[in-house]
Amino acid sequence: MLAKVARGSHGSSPSDYDSNHSDGASHISATVAYDEPGFNIPLSYSILNKEIRDNRVAEANKAWDLLWFVHGLSFNLINSPLFRAAILATKRCPAYKPCHRHTLATTHLDSANEDANMFKDSRLKSGKLFGFLVTSDGWRNHNRRQYHNFILVAATGPIYLGLKDVSGEAGNAQAIHDEFVDLFDTLDNDVVLRIVIGCTDTPSANVSA
Numbered sequence: 001m002l003a004k005v006a007r008g009s010h011g012s013s014p015s016d017y018d019s020n021h022s023d024g025a026s027h028i029s030a031t032v033a034y035d036e037p038g039f040n041i042p043l044s045y046s047i048l049n050k051e052i053r054d055n056r057v058a059e060a061n062k063a064w065d066l067l068w069f070v071h072g073l074s075f076n077l078i079n080s081p082l083f084r085a086a087i088l089a090t091k092r093c094p095a096y097k098p099c100h101r102h103t104l105a106t107t108h109l110d111s112a113n114e115d116a117n118m119f120k121d122s123r124l125k126s127g128k129l130f131g132f133l134v135t136s137d138g139w140r141n142h143n144r145r146q147y148h149n150f151i152l153v154a155a156t157g158p159i160y161l162g163l164k165d166v167s168g169e170a171g172n173a174q175a176i177h178d179e180f181v182d183l184f185d186t187l188d189n190d191v192v193l194r195i196v197i198g199c200t201d202t203p204s205a206n207v208s209a
Contacts, residue, residue, distance in 0.1 A: 120159055124191055127154025131196040136179070138166070146171075150183050152195070162186070176200075 045053070068075065077083055090096050099108065133153040140146055145167045152159040161183060169175055184192045 123154060123156055123159050124152075124188075126156050127152070127159070128190065128194050130155040131194045132159075132191070133197045133199055134180070134183075134195050135199040136176075137200075138171075148176075148179060150179075152191075153199075 045056075048056075064078075067073065068078070131154075134150070135153065136148055136150050138146060138148050145165060146169075147163055148166050149163045150161040152161060164179060166175075166179075180198075184195075
């Protein structure tokens, strides 16, 4: 695979370097751009000797391992396409710094919510052709709070509609019926009219509802 050397952001040439790095390695202001679009490997890393590169791999592994072990993250998360995409996007942006938690919980969350709603609207629109199946399921979180989620299933795939905290509620047929009525009130009438079947758990309350 061929690589090309690109000039640094300040017009530096491949011969420019800074030898004052803590590990004693010279850092050339250039990148090695590989075939994958938008992905650059710093030339400063590629010229390091094998021992330094191995040490950095070990440091990276330890940092990620501690994140998993200390916070009790699911081991399956490491195989998530979203996690892999996040790593790749970070490699493509050497200047990236994690945002403040407040920014993540407000600006970034609002932006992700807008994207999710646009995707949902698009899937609702395309799903009207063949109709929908509506389903609901209950689960408890680690604090033992009870939730019901609601999903429409279209020919193009599932559409998440919402989650309701039902902790302490009766959970009888009438309560579940009312939950579906409230859910349908949030949907356009032409979507509700195209819900052709409902699918719930087997307990009598759900069947009766």
